[in-house]
Amino acid sequence: MTETMLAVIGGSGLYEIDGLEDTSWHEIDTPWGKPSDAILTGVLSGLKLAFLPRHGRGHVHSPTDVPYLANIDALKQLGATHVLSVSACGSFREEMAPGHFVIPDQFIDRTVNRAKSFFGAGCVAHVSMAHPTCTSLGSAAAQAARDVGVTVHEGGTYLAMEGPQFSTLAESRMYREHWGCDVIGMTNMPEAKLAREAELHYATVAMVTDYDSWHPDHGEVDVTEIIKTLGANSANARGMIAGMPGVMTPACAQACDTALEFAVMTAPDQRDAGLVEKLQTVAGRVLN
Template identity: 55%
Template sequence: MASTSAAGAGIGLGSDGRPVIGIIGGSGVYDIPGLTDIGWRRISSPFGAPSDELMFGRLGDVQLVFLPRHGRGHVHAPSDLNYRANVDAMKRAGVTEILSVSAVGSLKEDLPPGTFVIVDDFIDRTFAREKSFFTKGCVAHVSMAHPVCRRLGDAVEAAGQRLGLDIRRGGTYIAMEGPQFSTLAESKLYRSWGASVIGMTNMPEAKLAREAELCYATVAMVTDFDCWHPEHDKVTVEQVVKVLLGNADHARALVKEVAPALADRREPCHAGCHTALDHALITAPEKRDPELLARLDAVAGRVLGA
């Protein structure tokens, strides 16, 4: 089951020698004015079924691939998402960088609803999810010291500033299992750790993107304050929906603005995202499980010689 990207196109580049931008987020993000050549395609993965079909489209000469993280109609809960299949399907579709657009709660007074946060770190508190492509039969250890791509973050920050968005650079995203929201004690604990925002979906997504040698960045869209805030109980569903709709409008504008900048790259990411597996495989070649290696053809084919 080979990747659809051409092996000879160059490390970290699509089949036409240019980056392919992947967007993971809510379905409202995909309704971008000017998006052409739109088509939905089901991409099979040996790790199971992705959340939905992938939507392919173009903004000018930039190829974009969209995946509704929860499926169209929001049918998958955070713990039920097949994160491995989602990332593997994106890699098979030729994607070279992923921009994750996610709704979050705020853990800081100075990050009010409507703020966009370019996350630069994570605390993973999830416990019921498959977190690695590399299991028994082929073990690998990738670095997660800097879990997001700074190059993508730079481009998103510049695009947000050009659009006049309330966009903040830097912040820690704490990923909780869900689907319930935090208790008050948990919310206060996460604030004491210095976390900025809280959500349920970006882990293990970011870890798997690193294993798949994809650039990855999170744009966290604040919808409300988490329950630590004294005004939290006064927030209504109507208010949250209003913020969500406004954020979706801004997210579409942000994707449209940043895509051309991301597509200008002609070399592998200088941050090392596209070569993350160079020194990660630890299982001796003669001890590697052939069945697992076959499943890793897209994720790790570059280093396994698939």
């Protein structure tokens, strides 16, 4: 049985956790280029952890330019089995207030300028995204966050926008009132799709920093206020991660680790050898 390793994708300060042992940084090359940054690995209370700063240390990658394919490939190369995505978001719901954490179970992908699949011409695959997150991993994250005093909302729809600009008022109202979205962010797509293609258990912790621009009492997004809330959210996120070894369970209702079982459509004798070689880390289990 594969040994569990939890990979955390998020801010560069998330790895500053008391008790993290046997730490080392890894420079990884992938067929899709280099990931956002070097990856830190360590062990916390017996659980193997990996930390990848999504935007790179110093925040050098915009949401559009994050090397999503390389990030997922690199984490799987290191042995990751679970990916916990931690990111800031805006809220479309009064009750999902700044400082709260939301564990979405659905996404609407409005990004338009990003590569969204490891597969393509020469090796075609279609994975199911009906249930795009691992509910057991999400539930564990919710419990770990509650254990450090965070108000957590389980379930909801995350609208992934291209960015880097924030929403117009008209967009914010449409996403909230007509599309039924609960939170909005710029980074969880195509991340969730790629994690599914790589047969990784994936869940999102969306940390609310603002009310986007729909709220009549809060006005448009204020970056200074976001940064203030981010500080408190980051401290709570570190506490949540520190608690993950005590709450994670191997159960998975979505069979995330076998997502490619019947997904590859291209006949073996018609597959592009170069693409198949690039796919070895994420899909070698089914391609070989």
